[in-house]
Amino acid sequence: MSCTCDKMPGNDNLIEAYPEKRAELEAYINSLPLSDSPDRNRGFLIQSLHKAQGVFGYLPGCVQLYVADKLKLHLSEVYGVISFYSFFTEKPMGRYKINVCTGTACFVKGANKIVDEFKRFLNIQEGETTSDGKFSLGALRCVGACSLAPVVMVNERVYGNVTAKLVPEILNDCAE
Amino acid sequence: MVNLKINDMPVSVDDGVTILEAAQKLGIKIPTLCHIKLDCFHVEHRCGSCRICVVEVAGRPNLAPACCTPVLEGMDVKTNTLRAINARRTMLDLLLSDHPKDCLTCAKNLDCQLQKLAQEMNLHQVLYKGEQSTYNKDLSSQAIARDLDKCIMCRRCETACNVVQTVGVLSGVDRGFEAVVAPAGYKPLNQTQCVFCGQCVLACPVGALTEVSYKYDVWKALNDETKTVVVQTAPAVRAALGEEFGIAPGSITTGKMVTALRMMGFDKVFDTDFAADLTIMEETTELIGRVKEGKNLPILTSCCPGWVKFLEHQFPDLIYMPSTAKSPQQMFGAIAKNYYAQKLGIKPEDMVVVSVMPCLAKKYEAAREEFSHNGNRDVDIVISTRELADMIKEAGIIFNNLEDSKYDDPLGESTGAAVIFGATGGVLEAALRTAADWIAGTDVQEIDFEAVRGLEGIKEATVNVAGLELKAAVCSGLGNARKLLERIKNGEAQYHAIEIMACPGGCLNGGGQPYYDGDTTILEKRKEALYRDDKDQKIRKSHLNPSIQKLYKEFLGEPGSHLAHELLHTKYTPRKNW
Ligand code: SF4
Ligand code: SF4
Ligand code: SF4
Ligand code: FES
Numbered sequence: 001m002s003c004t005c006d007k008m009p010g011n012d013n014l015i016e017a018y019p020e021k022r023a024e025l026e027a028y029i030n031s032l033p034l035s036d037s038p039d040r041n042r043g044f045l046i047q048s049l050h051k052a053q054g055v056f057g058y059l060p061g062c063v064q065l066y067v068a069d070k071l072k073l074h075l076s077e078v079y080g081v082i083s084f085y086s087f088f089t090e091k092p093m094g095r096y097k098i099n100v101c102t103g104t105a106c107f108v109k110g111a112n113k114i115v116d117e118f119k120r121f122l123n124i125q126e127g128e129t130t131s132d133g134k135f136s137l138g139a140l141r142c143v144g145a146c147s148l149a150p151v152v153m154v155n156e157r158v159y160g161n162v163t164a165k166l167v168p169e170i171l172n173d174c175a176e
Numbered sequence: 177m178v179n180l181k182i183n184d185m186p187v188s189v190d191d192g193v194t195i196l197e198a199a200q201k202l203g204i205k206i207p208t209l210c211h212i213k214l215d216c217f218h219v220e221h222r223c224g225s226c227r228i229c230v231v232e233v234a235g236r237p238n239l240a241p242a243c244c245t246p247v248l249e250g251m252d253v254k255t256n257t258l259r260a261i262n263a264r265r266t267m268l269d270l271l272l273s274d275h276p277k278d279c280l281t282c283a284k285n286l287d288c289q290l291q292k293l294a295q296e297m298n299l300h301q302v303l304y305k306g307e308q309s310t311y312n313k314d315l316s317s318q319a320i321a322r323d324l325d326k327c328i329m330c331r332r333c334e335t336a337c338n339v340v341q342t343v344g345v346l347s348g349v350d351r352g353f354e355a356v357v358a359p360a361g362y363k364p365l366n367q368t369q370c371v372f373c374g375q376c377v378l379a380c381p382v383g384a385l386t387e388v389s390y391k392y393d394v395w396k397a398l399n400d401e402t403k404t405v406v407v408q409t410a411p412a413v414r415a416a417l418g419e420e421f422g423i424a425p426g427s428i429t430t431g432k433m434v435t436a437l438r439m440m441g442f443d444k445v446f447d448t449d450f451a452a453d454l455t456i457m458e459e460t461t462e463l464i465g466r467v468k469e470g471k472n473l474p475i476l477t478s479c480c481p482g483w484v485k486f487l488e489h490q491f492p493d494l495i496y497m498p499s500t501a502k503s504p505q506q507m508f509g510a511i512a513k514n515y516y517a518q519k520l521g522i523k524p525e526d527m528v529v530v531s532v533m534p535c536l537a538k539k540y541e542a543a544r545e546e547f548s549h550n551g552n553r554d555v556d557i558v559i560s561t562r563e564l565a566d567m568i569k570e571a572g573i574i575f576n577n578l579e580d581s582k583y584d585d586p587l588g589e590s591t592g593a594a595v596i597f598g599a600t601g602g603v604l605e606a607a608l609r610t611a612a613d614w615i616a617g618t619d620v621q622e623i624d625f626e627a628v629r630g631l632e633g634i635k636e637a638t639v640n641v642a643g644l645e646l647k648a649a650v651c652s653g654l655g656n657a658r659k660l661l662e663r664i665k666n667g668e669a670q671y672h673a674i675e676i677m678a679c680p681g682g683c684l685n686g687g688g689q690p691y692y693d694g695d696t697t698i699l700e701k702r703k704e705a706l707y708r709d710d711k712d713q714k715i716r717k718s719h720l721n722p723s724i725q726k727l728y729k730e731f732l733g734e735p736g737s738h739l740a741h742e743l744l745h746t747k748y749t750p751r752k753n754w
Contacts, residue, residue: 061361065754074344075754079360083349 015062021055022066029070041071045081049088058092086140094129094136096174099153103142106150110163114150115139117164121171135174180251194222195231195242195253206231206255207264207293209271209381210330211243214340216631216696217653217680221335221379226328227267228293232257239263268297273304275382276325282383283321287691289381290328311356316364318543319372319388319536320687324356327384333357333376340680341654343486344754345370360754369489369754373482373654373678374536374687387536387688390557391567397528397557398441404520405528406444407437408508408587411452412534412598412683413561415705419690419698420565421575426701428709431580436568437532438581447583448531449590451508452597452606454727455479456718458501458744459603460610461735467646467672472496474649474664474671477603479503481541482678484748486654491661492750500745504597505531505538506547508587509554510743515731516587524552531558534598534686537678546746560688589723592716595709600652600682601628601635602706604675608641608648609717616642623716631681631703634660636671647671653680 015022028051032044048067053059059082068078082088098118102111119125122135129136145151148160152170159170177188182199189198199206210226222244230239234252239260254260272294279285314322334357337346345359345368359368377385397405418429437445463475478484478498487494502510513524531538541547542555568575593609596602605625612620620642627637628648633656636649649671651660657676663669679685684702692698715721732740
């Protein structure tokens with residue numbers, strides 16, 4: 001039977017394309033005290049997905065299916081978890097992940113304008129990645145830095161008191 | 177034992193029992209919505225999501241959900257304090273604020289638990305107004321329609337699909353207001369491993385999961401002068417149809433049903449039971465052949481399209497195991513179009529074959545490519561037991577007052593062996609009856625194989641069939657099928673023959689049967705009705721059906737003949753397991 005994972009949403013067959021990455025994920029999952037019972041393995045799902053995203057960068061259908069098979073869980077359950085936690089992503093992310101906080105404080109202080117400005121500069125929508133793979137744009141709910149509102153995070157770096165004018169500067173900071 | 181009081185009435189119950197069950201013991205009804213318990217299959221869905229069942233427990237600051245709160249010694253529960261009543265109403269009100277409320281045109285109208293609650297709880301206006309979730313309807317399959325605007329997130333369907341059936345199609349995805357139950361990646365059902373058993377439809381309390389309806393197609397065919405329209409009715413339909421008309425569960429209404437179908441305008445009213453007898457002829461021939469050769473064992477039954485699709489997805493390496501015999505529905509279609517049409521002197525394309533089935537997977541089965549020849553399907557339209565009841569009502573036929581009448585000949589003649597196809601264990605028992613006669617070469621008198629009867633999920637028996645020891649198993653519900661198949665795969669169990677039905681309890685609990693909302697005593701009654709009907713038949717062995725004997729003499733030759741293979745057998749396709 002040939003693999004039909006290409007029919008899965010947002011899919012690239014990373015499992016076959018990167019055998020060394022697959023091996024890394026496999027070694028990790030094999031090191032977990034898994035059993036034959038899905039009920040017990042369920043407890044290891046999130047950390048397995050965490051690892052998988054760390055290894056592959058994102059979680060397309062084939063990776064989901066791979067984790068599901070290893071843990072003897074249904075694909076639907078794995079997908080349910082991925083869609084629940086905003087940390088997990090099914091699409092490849094840019095090298096610079098720009099996240100604009102849209103929590104209450106930032107929202108009140110004009111976070112939307114900042115999001116719009118990033119969209120205009122990068123020519124992408126929220127949740128998308130630029131075609132060169134450099135930037136992706138997303139929104140976050142409160143990063144706990146309300147006193148600095150509005151806040152933008154680029155990877156691990158936090159920018160506070162951001163205005164639309166500062167957007168080009170932030171992008172300039174993202175040197176290759 | 178735990179002693180407590182509910183509404184000041186003392187009651188003693190076992191440890192671990194919930195407030196809901198303790199109240200039931202006292203005859204006190206606490207409203208529920210997300211909770212469902214299927215006693216005879218030992219399944220309980222207790223997700224506690226709806227909070228409709230809240231009650232007041234003395235000394236506790238918060239109301240307690242009765243369906244998932246275990247009783248404690250000395251508990252003092254009040255089910256109808258003002259606080260509890262108001263909280264329930266608020267819950268319901270909030271649920272309704274995000275519900276389309278188009279009951280008048282909903283497929284579950286009058287069968288909906290949410291509607292019933294609104295009525296029982298005397299909710300006469302919806303106070304909260306707000307955003308309503310909207311999703312695209314999923315009408316991708318021939319069998320199951322998903323309209324998630326109506327979903328109340330009770331997640332009963334998840335338990336049906338993932339826990340009972342272990343098919344694993346449905347899961348809660350996304351969160352907050354966006355949360356909904358869907359297949360992975362929001363794929364349409366026809367692109368998943370869904371087997372269309374419809375157990376999720378039976379579980380869904382509202383109109384979010386329903387069948388794809390073909391009632392109008394039937395009316396169109398009946399009004400087409402150029403077509404000869406014949407209908408077949410499956411065994412389990414006669415044991416449940418009456419429920420839709422307020423007739424006591426467990427009543428056999430074959431006679432009234434046949435009269436109603438004639439009044440609706442079908443040219444011929446036939447019985448799938450005839451084809452069930454035919455299935456036994458082919459399947460038993462294959463069974464005896466395989467047992468004698470000791471090859472490709474065990475033989476698995478192939479009557480249930482839900483089970484067949486499950487095997488194709490989940491155990492693709494075992495697809496050599498099922499009998500190649502088509503299901504009775506498909507055999508009927510093939511014989512109607514290739515034999516009976518000839519007898520009538522009409523072209524197969526001028527005949528429309530309609531099936532009335534307890535099943536939603538049959539809608540999918542009839543549309544499978546294998547079952548078409550030159551663009552002409554063996555079975556053209558499939559409606560469920562519920563749809564037939566709807567049509568009878570629409571036609572203004574007063575079902576309860578109808579006289580009984582008999583099926584037409586020749587495809588209406590059948591035996592007791594065929595009737596029990598509708599219950600788990602029935603197909604195997606029917607095959608054993610015929611096998612016993614064929615192996616012994618006599619008319620064997622012991623034909624009641626009690627060991628394979630009953631609604632339990634897995635039954636095993638070593639039966640002596642005319643001196644031959646046959647190890648057999650019967651299994652219903654796909655979770656049980658999975659367990660059994662794993663054991664076979666690992667070499668832990670050996671059998672000669674196994675009957676598998678996708679629906680727990682068999683077709684009497686099919687996805688197209690009248691809704692019973694967790695009252696599994698109704699299933700017991702349907703089962704008893706079918707075995708009673710078997711007992712009442714003059715002929716109780718498939719191979720003694722005179723019309724079947726004639727069909728072989730006139731047309732097919734021997735069971736397993738070349739022509740029989742061409743018309744009555746099929747093949748299976750491995751599929752991905754998601
Ligand atoms: S029809 Fe059966 S297999 Fe399909 S989603 Fe419903 S319960 Fe699952
Ligand atoms: S589809 Fe039906 S059964 Fe499933 S969660 Fe929604 S309302 Fe409940
Ligand atoms: S058990 Fe019967 S009703 Fe259920 S899917 Fe199979 S054939 Fe259909
Ligand atoms: S019925 Fe108890 S929480 Fe839904």
